[in-house]
Amino acid sequence: MTTPTPSAAAPLEVTDEPVEKSTASDAPRGSESRSPGRLAWKRFKRDRTGVISAFVVIFFFVIAIAAPLIAKLYGKDPYTTYASERPELLDAFSYPVGANGGMSSEFWFGIEPQLGRDVFTFLLYGIRTSLGIATAATILTTVVGVVIGVTAGYLGGKTDYLVGRIIDIVLSFPSTLFFIAFMPVVYGIFVAADDNIPTWLVAMSLIIVLSAFGWASIARLLRGQVLGLREREFVEAAKVTGASPRRIVFKELLPNLWTPILIQSTLMLPAYVTAEAGLAFLGVGITDPTPDWGVMIGRGATFYSQDITFMLFPGIAMVIFVLAFNLLGDSVRDALDPKSKR
Numbered sequence: 220m221t222t223p224t225p226s227a228a229a230p231l232e233v234t235d236e237p238v239e240k241s242t243a244s245d246a247p248r249g250s251e252s253r254s255p256g257r258l259a260w261k262r263f264k265r266d267r268t269g270v271i272s273a274f275v276v277i278f279f280f281v282i283a284i285a286a287p288l289i290a291k292l293y294g295k296d297p298y299t300t301y302a303s304e305r306p307e308l309l310d311a312f313s314y315p316v317g318a319n320g321g322m323s324s325e326f327w328f329g330i331e332p333q334l335g336r337d338v339f340t341f342l343l344y345g346i347r348t349s350l351g352i353a354t355a356a357t358i359l360t361t362v363v364g365v366v367i368g369v370t371a372g373y374l375g376g377k378t379d380y381l382v383g384r385i386i387d388i389v390l391s392f393p394s395t396l397f398f399i400a401f402m403p404v405v406y407g408i409f410v411a412a413d414d415n416i417p418t419w420l421v422a423m424s425l426i427i428v429l430s431a432f433g434w435a436s437i438a439r440l441l442r443g444q445v446l447g448l449r450e451r452e453f454v455e456a457a458k459v460t461g462a463s464p465r466r467i468v469f470k471e472l473l474p475n476l477w478t479p480i481l482i483q484s485t486l487m488l489p490a491y492v493t494a495e496a497g498l499a500f501l502g503v504g505i506t507d508p509t510p511d512w513g514v515m516i517g518r519g520a521t522f523y524s525q526d527i528t529f530m531l532f533p534g535i536a537m538v539i540f541v542l543a544f545n546l547l548g549d550s551v552r553d554a555l556d557p558k559s560k561r
Contacts, residue, residue, distance in 0.1 A: 259554045259555050260554070262553070262554040263550060263551065263554035266550045266553065266554065268546055268550060269546065269547060269549075269550025269551070269553075269554070270550075271543075272543040272544070272546040272547040272550065273547055273550075275539065275540070275543035276540070276543050276544050276547055279346060279350065279536075279540050279543075280350060282343060282346060283343075283346045283347040283350045283351070284347070286340075286343040286344050286346070286347045289340075289343055290340045290343060290344070293327075293339065293340065295326075295337040295339065295340045296337070296340055297336060297337065297340040297341040297343070297344045297345075297510045298336070298508060299336065299337070300334045300335050300336055301326075301330060301335045301336065301337065302330065302333075302334065302335020303335065305335075308321060308330055308335050309330075309332070309333075309335055312525075313332055313333045314332045314522075314525055314526050315329055315330050315331075315332060315335075315526065315528075317329075319528050320332075320338065320526050320528030320529055322528070326338070326339070327339045328342065328528070328532050329528050329529070331518070331529055332522045332525070332526050332529060333522075338528070338529060338532060340510075341510050341515060342510075342515065342532055342533055342536060343510075344510035345510040345511045345512045345514065345515050345533060346512065346536065346540075347510070348422075348505060348509065348510055348511045348512075349492055349495055349496060349511055349512040349513070350492065351422075352422055352425050352426060352429075352491070352495050352505075353488055353489075353491035353492040353495055354488065355426045356425070356426045356429040356430050356433065356491045356495075357484055357487050357488045357491055359426060359427075359430040360429070360430040360433040360434050360437065360487060361437060361480065361483070361484050361487070363430060363434040363438075364433075364434040364435070364436070364437030364438040364441065364483075365437070365438075365441060365476075365480060367382060367434065367438040368437065368438035368439065368440065368441030368442040368444075368445065369441055369442075369445050369468060369472060369473070369476070370382070371383065371438070371442045371445075372441065372442040372443070372444065372445025372446045372448075372449065373445055373449055373464070373467075373468060373472065375446070375449075379442070379446075382438070382442070383439075383442070385435075386435045386438055386439050386442075389431075389432060389434075389435040390435050390436065390439075392432065394432040395497070397432070398428060398498055398503060399501060399503055401428065402424060402425075402428065402498070402503040402504075403503065405424045405428070406420065406421070406424070416506075418505070418509050421504065421505055421506070421509075422505070425495060425498065425504055425505075429491055429494060429495070433487065433491070436483070437480070437483045437487070440479055440483065441476060441479065441480070444475075444476055444479060445472055445476070448471075448472055448475055448476075449472070453471060454467060454471050454472070457470070457471050478555040478556060481551060481555065482548065482551060482552045482555065482556075485544065485547060485548035485551050485552075486545070486548040488544060489540070489541040489544040489545055489548075492512070492537070492540065492541060492544075493537070493541060495511075495512075495513065496511070496512040496513035496516065496537065497513060498513065499511045499512070499513025499514050499517065500513040500514075500516055500517040500520075502517075512533050512536075512537050515529070515530070515532075515533035516530060516533050516534060516537075518530075519531075519533065519534070
């Protein structure tokens with residue numbers, strides 16, 4: 220049996236249409252869509268709890284940043300004692316006239332007992348103060364923890380041993396008791412006993428002291444991560460090619476550490492919010508008349524049996540923010556590291 224072959228005389232068909240050439244833009248983008256960042260973003264968007272928590276957290280930061288503008292549009296401020304200008308706002312026992320702490324169209328969240336300050340603007344500025352201190356402390360803690368942890372893990376040897384012992388000592392301190400005992404000493408170094416302590420000094424002292432006790436946990440975590448990464452093939456290959464330690468740290472190690480750094484930061488900030496508020500409540504942090512979450516809760520604790528409204532608003536706001544940020548931290552962790560999801 221013979222197989223038919225095409226005739227050699229058959230003419231070739233020639234067309235005037237240009238031949239399509241493949242370009243780089245037509246290449247499949249599978250590798251781009253499978254990048255770790257895009258995959259993490261897709262996993263996060265599918266997490267309804269994480270998305271809602273992110274919106275709640277963004278809302279709190281927006282009102283904190285825009286607190287002066289909101290107060291200006293509202294027509295009140297957190298420092299004016301409106302009851303001294305209008306005594307009819309308080310009754311004979313210095314409590315707000317009217318139900319729910321004197322809530323009305325003029326004073327949306329009511330007024331403070333005794334002094335008659337506006338609760339709404341006091342809460343806005345209190346959120347601004349607490350989030351500002353907690354955010355600054357989180358950034359400083361993260362920077363110090365990353366520097367010390369990566370340095371100890373990469374250098375190893377005696378440096379790693381010394382840093383490890385310092386971390387153990389810092390983590391063994393009862394930080395709350397140290398805050399209560401140490402903060403007055405810090406203030407006494409810069410301010411005379413009979414002078415008022417400037418708010419900026421209190422805020423700076425809180426940021427430094429919170430960071431001094433907070434860096435150890437993230438440094439220990441990153442130290443362990445670096446100890447494992449420095450023995451990997453890509454780090455050894457970089458050393459063989461003559462890469463400097465600086466290049467190895469910034470180009471090889473840090474890109475593999477962003478996930479634990481981000482997760483630890485998202486879990487650290489709400490802890491600092493509650494710690495700062497607790498110190499203000501104990502009287503060693505921000506003090507009255509500076510608006511603060513802890514100041515409001517501390518003031519409200521003295522009136523809660525007769526007027527719970529003044530304590531209710533800051534308490535609920537703090538619970539919502541801390542809960543939302545913790546849920547956001549869990550969602551970020553699950554998106555960046557799906558194996559950690561339970």
